[in-house]
Amino acid sequence: MDVKSTPSYLYWLFCQFELITCSYLMEPWEKVLFYSFNLALALLLLYFTYACLAAQASSALQLLWSFPANPRENALSVVK
Amino acid sequence: INHIVHNGGLYKRPFNEAFEETPMLVAVLTYVGYGVLTLFGYLRDFMRQWKIEKCQNATEREEQKDFVPLYQDFENFYNRNLYMRIRDSWNRPICSVPGAKVDMMERVSHDYNWTFTYTGRVIKDIINMGSYNYLGFAQNTGACQEAAAKVLSQYGAGVCSARQEMGNLDKHEELEKLVARFLGVESAMAYGMGFATNSMNIPALVGKGCLILSDELNHASLVLGARLSGATIRIFKHNNMQSLEKLLKDAIVHGQPRTRRPWKKILILVEGIYSMEGSIVRLPEVIALKKKYKSYLYLDEAHSIGALGPSGRGVVEYFGLNPEDVDVMMGTFTKSFGAAGGYIGGKKELIDYLRTYSHSAAYATSMSPPVVEQIITSVKCIMGEDGTTVGEARVQQLAENTRYFRRRLKEMGFIIYGNEDSPVVPLMLYMPAKIGAFGREMLKRNIGVVVVGFPATPIIESRARFCLSAAHTKEMLDTALKEINEVGDLLQLKYSRRRLVPLLDRPFDETTYEETED
Numbered sequence: 001m002d003v004k005s006t007p008s009y010l011y012w013l014f015c016q017f018e019l020i021t022c023s024y025l026m027e028p029w030e031k032v033l034f035y036s037f038n039l040a041l042a043l044l045l046l047y048f049t050y051a052c053l054a055a056q057a058s059s060a061l062q063l064l065w066s067f068p069a070n071p072r073e074n075a076l077s078v079v080k
Numbered sequence: 081i082n083h084i085v086h087n088g089g090l091y092k093r094p095f096n097e098a099f100e101e102t103p104m105l106v107a108v109l110t111y112v113g114y115g116v117l118t119l120f121g122y123l124r125d126f127m128r129q130w131k132i133e134k135c136q137n138a139t140e141r142e143e144q145k146d147f148v149p150l151y152q153d154f155e156n157f158y159n160r161n162l163y164m165r166i167r168d169s170w171n172r173p174i175c176s177v178p179g180a181k182v183d184m185m186e187r188v189s190h191d192y193n194w195t196f197t198y199t200g201r202v203i204k205d206i207i208n209m210g211s212y213n214y215l216g217f218a219q220n221t222g223a224c225q226e227a228a229a230k231v232l233s234q235y236g237a238g239v240c241s242a243r244q245e246m247g248n249l250d251k252h253e254e255l256e257k258l259v260a261r262f263l264g265v266e267s268a269m270a271y272g273m274g275f276a277t278n279s280m281n282i283p284a285l286v287g288k289g290c291l292i293l294s295d296e297l298n299h300a301s302l303v304l305g306a307r308l309s310g311a312t313i314r315i316f317k318h319n320n321m322q323s324l325e326k327l328l329k330d331a332i333v334h335g336q337p338r339t340r341r342p343w344k345k346i347l348i349l350v351e352g353i354y355s356m357e358g359s360i361v362r363l364p365e366v367i368a369l370k371k372k373y374k375s376y377l378y379l380d381e382a383h384s385i386g387a388l389g390p391s392g393r394g395v396v397e398y399f400g401l402n403p404e405d406v407d408v409m410m411g412t413f414t415k416s417f418g419a420a421g422g423y424i425g426g427k428k429e430l431i432d433y434l435r436t437y438s439h440s441a442a443y444a445t446s447m448s449p450p451v452v453e454q455i456i457t458s459v460k461c462i463m464g465e466d467g468t469t470v471g472e473a474r475v476q477q478l479a480e481n482t483r484y485f486r487r488r489l490k491e492m493g494f495i496i497y498g499n500e501d502s503p504v505v506p507l508m509l510y511m512p513a514k515i516g517a518f519g520r521e522m523l524k525r526n527i528g529v530v531v532v533g534f535p536a537t538p539i540i541e542s543r544a545r546f547c548l549s550a551a552h553t554k555e556m557l558d559t560a561l562k563e564i565n566e567v568g569d570l571l572q573l574k575y576s577r578r579r580l581v582p583l584l585d586r587p588f589d590e591t592t593y594e595e596t597e598d
Contacts, residue, residue, distance in 0.1 A: 025165040
């Protein structure tokens with residue numbers, strides 16, 4: 001795990017991203033444009049994941065936490 | 081390996097050819113890369129049109145903007161938006177003899193490859209994995225060079241005439257007799273340029289009313305010659321004998337398109353080694369088909385002469401066949417002999433006809449005398465007639481280098497196309513950014529490679545092509561392999577899934593879509 005998160009490994013991953021999306025070949029201003037567009041898209045995706053799925057996610061988590069105590073009764077009470 | 085049994089025992093040795101399928105993820109990511117570059121290409125074109133950015137490529141003049149646009153097709157779009165970004169990997173100027181090691185002039189670009197300036201420095205001793213120097217005859221020292229220098233001082237450099245006029249030297253006659261003896265044919269004729277040999281002689285052999293069956297991946301010179309001749313051209317799938325047989329059957333049964341008359345001549349155009357795939361033609365099967373359907377065979381041995389066969393006599397010797405079975409044996413002196421030019425060998429009547437009717441003989445200047453002498457000396461060296469075993473040693477060294485290099489690359493996990501015995505080794509890169517990155521990284525590590533993309537290859541199958549040479553020592557190959565390994569890890573090029581997919585030899589019909597079985 002430690003090796004995976006060293007800065008040089010992260011830099012290498014970033015280089016792979018650059019090579020696959022061809023931003024390795026772009027001029028600096030094109031790179032700025034491309035990365036800002038990508039970041040905006042990623043943030044938008046995260047926000048909508050939170051906004052739309054948060055409600056379902058919380059009820060799913062409640063179901064999960066009830067299992068260790070009493071598998072059958074508690075689960076049925078939550079689902080009802 | 082599995083398909084020797086199917087074709088009646090025509091092969092005396094195993095025919096190991098493999099074209100590993102593109103991994104699905106890699107293909108998808110390649111399209112993603114091209115998609116991004118296309119979008120940015122449109123953006124840059126928009127900016128250039130609305131004068132937001134300076135336009136540095138060729139455009140029409142102001143007065144011509146209302147005419148039919150000249151630069152709107154895909155080739156020009158690709159050229160100014162994709163090719164320009166990685167252009168520094170091509171047209172690199174070298175300043176020494178292209179042997180096993182080469183010197184290159186360093187150049188930089190300050191405006192993203194639109195213009196280049198030379199720094200003045202010369203990068204020395206770059207391991208040359210790109211030159212067609214299969215037997216290592218590209219030298220500026222040695223017997224060939226001394227003989228060529230002597231002939232240069234005797235005959236000069238220019239011939240100043242076409243072959244049919246005053247350009248027929250005694251050296252040319254000597255060369256042609258030697259080439260005929262080398263190939264095992266009755267007679268041969270030599271021309272000044274290898275490309276022109278194909279494009280100028282096919283029109284002399286076939287014309288309207290004839291049929292040409294040409295392989296899918298034939299070289300531009302063969303395609304040009306076929307188109308110039310005016311004959312009907314039909315393409316068969318690359319090295320696929322079922323496809324060729326189907327075309328031959330249809331041609332014999334149906335005849336010419338409207339009149340249903342029989343074809344005057346059917347000519348099959350194949351190459352010995354295909355330089356972009358590294359595959360070797362299935363010559364025993366082609367000859368069997370040719371004899372069965374009574375057609376003619378034109379074999380272009382540009383890359384295979386000198387490089388294949390136990391004594392370097394090409395693909396015919398490699399398969400152990402009779403040279404008289406091939407009607408027209410064409411080859412070039414550029415690759416294995418370190419000179420320039422091409423030859424055609426065959427029966428005496430054929431060559432005498434070509435001496436009169438070939439465009440190249442009538443209009444093109446004949447070969448320069450020092451070049452002729454280089455070829456004569458190198459052919460004698462390969463045949464062993466100069467009294468040494470240097471030629472034989474070179475042929476064996478090339479075969480060893482080929483086997484070693486291919487085996488090591490496969491072990492490392494790269495996708496390598498082509499036959500086990502071909503000295504042309506294409507290494508698949510696929511993604512457009514990796515084409516530029518591979519060329520640059522290898523040059524940083526002092527290895528010169530040739531990377532190829534669209535339009536020489538299909539758009540997603542870009543590759544790096546290594547040409548092995550007898551001049552490469554094992555140390556050079558080991559250095560090169562070490563660097564390729566490093567760059568392969570850096571750029572994540574080791575795509576191979578190491579699954580041995582045998583080539584399918586079942587009958588080809590309209591329901592066969594895939595050549596290989598998963």
